[in-house]
Amino acid sequence: MDRAEKRELVSTLNVQFKTTGVVVVAGYAGLTVADMTNLRGKARAAGGSVKVAKNRLAKLALQGTDLEPIAHLFKGPTVIVSSSDPVAATKVCAEFAKANEKFVILGGGMGTQALSPDGVKALATLPSLDELRAKIAGMINQPAAKLASVIAAPGGALARVIQANADKDQAA
Known part of the structure; x- marks a missing residue:
């Protein structure tokens, strides 16, 4: 990935972080490509999106947004699940985590509020x-x-x- 592509990804993620209703950060180490495709399909059906980005680029994209306090969640292999509906992404992640033990919810953010893993799961029950x-x-x-x-x-x-x-x- 060259510098121009990295800048484009950072700006795209920055816009996504500013305009989305909720962001869930999860660890996906050990998931197969089929599992990730399944997650992407479920998120898309619920009106959300799944993005895998380098942690350093995600942290850069968080700067200047309300979700900046969740930057500490980006350690190891992480995936970003987001949706404009505050409940859709959390429901998809909670259901997927129940079915796949290798998918671990690390936390998330909604508006200016940082969410713990329990907060994400509580939001999924709404x-x-x-x-x-x-x-x-x-x-x-x-x-x-x-x-x-x-x-x-x-x-x-x-x-x-x-x-x-x-x-x-x-x-x-």
């Missing part, structure tokens, strides 16, 4: 942004649906009484 939106929409819609059924109930009961009388008259 519902995703889409799930939260669906729950809120359901909560907002629920009172209106109940109100509509309460308002319609007396009219429906009256209609059933009239229909029963009409059926009774036709039978006689």
Whole structure:
């Protein structure tokens, strides 16, 4: 990798660190290429990305960002998993770590907050942004649906009484 490529990678990582919702740093020593491809596919499906970069270049890219406090995590073979949704990358990493003991979550960062491995796992247990939106929409819609059924109930009961009388008259 020549200097121009290194500068390009540092600037790309710097933009990624500034614009991403969450970054998870994990050790991947001993994983096969198939395992890494599997991780990349899962992250892509969740709206995230997986990046392997030299630790020195990653530390340079962290300078001037809110995630600068996580620079100490870059030791040994590390992989960077990031996503704009604060929960997506953490869920992918937590699930992948359960299935692959060689994949070790070292920590991460969200906004200006540095996360420990336990913090990353705790964040992974939260519902995703889409799930939260669906729950809120359901909560907002629920009172209106109940109100509509309460308002319609007396009219429906009256209609059933009239229909029963009409059926009774036709039978006689």
